[in-house]
Amino acid sequence: xxxxxxxxxxxxxxxxxxxxxxxxxxxxxxxxxxxxxxxxxxxxxxxxxxxxxxxxxxxxxxxxxxxxxxxxxxxxxxxxxxxxxxxxxxxxxxxxxxxxxxxxxxxxxxxxxxxxxxxxxxxxxxxxxxxxxxxxxxxxxxxxxxxxxxxxxxxxxxxxxxxxxxxxxxxxxxxxxxxxxxxxxxxxxxxxxxxx
Numbered sequence: 001x002x003x004x005x006x007x008x009x010x011x012x013x014x015x016x017x018x019x020x021x022x023x024x025x026x027x028x029x030x031x032x033x034x035x036x037x038x039x040x041x042x043x044x045x046x047x048x049x050x051x052x053x054x055x056x057x058x059x060x061x062x063x064x065x066x067x068x069x070x071x072x073x074x075x076x077x078x079x080x081x082x083x084x085x086x087x088x089x090x091x092x093x094x095x096x097x098x099x100x101x102x103x104x105x106x107x108x109x110x111x112x113x114x115x116x117x118x119x120x121x122x123x124x125x126x127x128x129x130x131x132x133x134x135x136x137x138x139x140x141x142x143x144x145x146x147x148x149x150x151x152x153x154x155x156x157x158x159x160x161x162x163x164x165x166x167x168x169x170x171x172x173x174x175x176x177x178x179x180x181x182x183x184x185x186x187x188x189x190x191x192x193x194x195x196x
Contacts, residue, residue: 038080044070045191047095048146055080063087085122085140092120092143099147100138100154107177113161127192128153130160145191152184 003011012019036042042053051070058073063083065071070087072080100118108114116134123129123139130136136157142150155177163170174181 036081038072038084039077044084045144046070046091047143048149048191053080053084088143089120089122089140092138092140095143096120096138096150099150103151103154104158107155107158111162113158115158115161127188128157130157130164132164134161139192141192145188149184149188149191152178152181152188155181 036044038053038055040053040055043050044053045051046065051065051068053072054069055072055074055077057075057077059075061074061079061083063070063072063086070084072083074080074083096118104114104118115130115136117136119135119137120140121137122141123137126139127142128136128138136154138150138153138157142153156174159170159173159177162173178184
């Protein structure tokens with residue numbers, strides 16, 4: 001089946017608002033999440049705050065946060081991205097318990113359920129996941145987001161311990177725990193565009 005030029009134009013005209021909306025959303029995503037070069041002067045997020053990257057030549061391979069800077073010292077500048085990813089994962093393991101554990105304690109006290117275990121790992125296309133065995137995984141890149149967004153992700157995954165789906169009951173429970181979950185999700189999508 002072939003469409004005529006006028007039929008194609010009609011479809012485009014009907015869908016123009018949708019096309020423009022998604023084009024603008026993509027442009028905003030690219031502005032907030034540009035392709036990273038991991039060079040001095042780039043801005044990177046940590047717990048929702050922007051830091052300026054400073055890459056320095058040095059003997060040790062290390063990343064440190066100093067005031068408004070994230071400093072990467074490395075013998076080879078090509079290692080900056082890998083070092084930054086390792087630093088994010090390390091920092092996630094360090095700071096997530098302070099954010100996640102109080103949420104889990106509240107969830108356990110109200111709903112009498114808790115995850116079998118929590119792991120932090122690098123994920124390409126998810127913020128978090130919950131297995132059928134009750135294990136929750138969190139994306140180490142979440143450490144770039146504000147704590148309120150990390151709380152949203154852990155609560156979302158904890159709700160799967162009760163409703164292992166995205167049903168109306170699941171979203172009712174999520175809204176009961178975090179009434180502003182939609183705003184938090186929207187905020188998180190601006191920082192890390194993938195997710196549920």
